[in-house]
Amino acid sequence: MSPKSDGATVTTAPETEVEGVDNEAVTKNLVFVAAERLFALHGFQNVSVRDITAAAGVNLASVNYHFGSKDALLYEIFRRRTVELNRERAKKLHEAIDRHAGNPPVREILAALLTPPLKWLAPDHERRISLQFLIRARSEGTDEIRKVLQTDVTHLRRFSDALLKARPDLPSEEIYWRLHFTLGMLHNNRFAEFDRLNVLSEGATSEADVEALLNRMLAFAEAGFSA
């Protein structure tokens, strides 16, 4: 039987790295990791199922057997990484809310939004490629992914609500627009854009120091919210 559309058969957290010893679903993980990397580097349309299975060292039919289709594979990677990233963000946001009696300042809200993805961006972080994947999937994904992005704003609303409370003096539309701008800054962090920036600055900029990049982005965005 084909294990399509289960999502719950693997009970013990199907992480990227195989836990402990070789257990079940080794092939599925190999496909998942290889596909994520290739999609992130070359885009969804430019990577064939044959490319994925060859890079993973598994049989061609593995993608359709374990995920149902190429589209479903993309969607599953997108879903898992999005959930993972948003969980980190939500955790940081709630910590900030608790720390400030339910009404954290703008900078802390933005830090909860930006810190997780920027940490993933670190050169040695195991989720570095995942972040590139997510950025790409946002604009190059399938119709289903695009529909989810446009429809499901529950995660984002947590942050807009917090910002509305932190700056009740601002019109709500102003809050939404500035959040939109901030997200634009974040989503611009693609490898290609960094390369462009490095050429422009003649090597004076480096995205390797993500701590400094985070501080810069926070300072820029916070100032924008204080305008």
Next chain:
Amino acid sequence: MSPKSDGATVTTAPETEVEGVDNEAVTKNLVFVAAERLFALHGFQNVSVRDITAAAGVNLASVNYHFGSKDALLYEIFRRRTVELNRERAKKLHEAIDRHAGNPPVREILAALLTPPLKWLAPDHERRISLQFLIRARSEGTDEIRKVLQTDVTHLRRFSDALLKARPDLPSEEIYWRLHFTLGMLHNNRFAEFDRLNVLSEGATSEADVEALLNRMLAFAEAGFSA
């Protein structure tokens, strides 16, 4: 003979709209306009040569006859629109430089950078679809386009130089990063992102008022540069 790789045969400004009456290269223009629209709406990989020629009402072979290949068609659209946009930006920048004795303030530099694309974004502007095309081509384009974007930073350097002069107190790397952030805000202006924003704000935001959007972006970015 096939008119590949000429670029100079049409001497009288091959604009989108056919000038005066029907002259030469009508088919080429039909293909150009149809391809630009389809690429902007659905992405390069998701639009076939057959889609383009069908939408343009011309023969299938027209793309290869007039442009050489599908890739070359994409590149020509990208090149023409980029030149057009950057010319408007450079004109505004030089006007600002003349107005301020060679050293315009940050806001005027940013206005020169952001005003042209935001004007194109107006609902009734004839370049509205061109801007969407350019934003898409930046991340989904061919290797050649990506190479040009990364290599040719001469246009961008005009703005970074002006910003360096306007804010000599800031470290140069700081200028480059903030310019990078500002461009990220700009490139986030895709239809899909506007839709998402509209859902989040429950209709409170509207991208139709590009004048207001420009002012918001300028205020945000200028504040970011003043941080």
Next chain:
DNA sequence: AGGGAAGTCTTACGGCCGTTCGAATTTGGC
């Protein structure tokens, strides 16, 4: 040890793609 489920493998089908070719047609100069 047996048997069924789960997974892997080879192979190939049908389809859409970009591109090309040669013929047909139109255009422009004389």
Next chain:
DNA sequence: GCCAAATTCGAACGGCCGTAAGACTTCCCT
């Protein structure tokens, strides 16, 4: 009106793609 060049047209070629079918192997449970 003629001829040559430019353009348009119909048709097809070769190729890569996602997916499925069916045989085969491995694993696990009783």
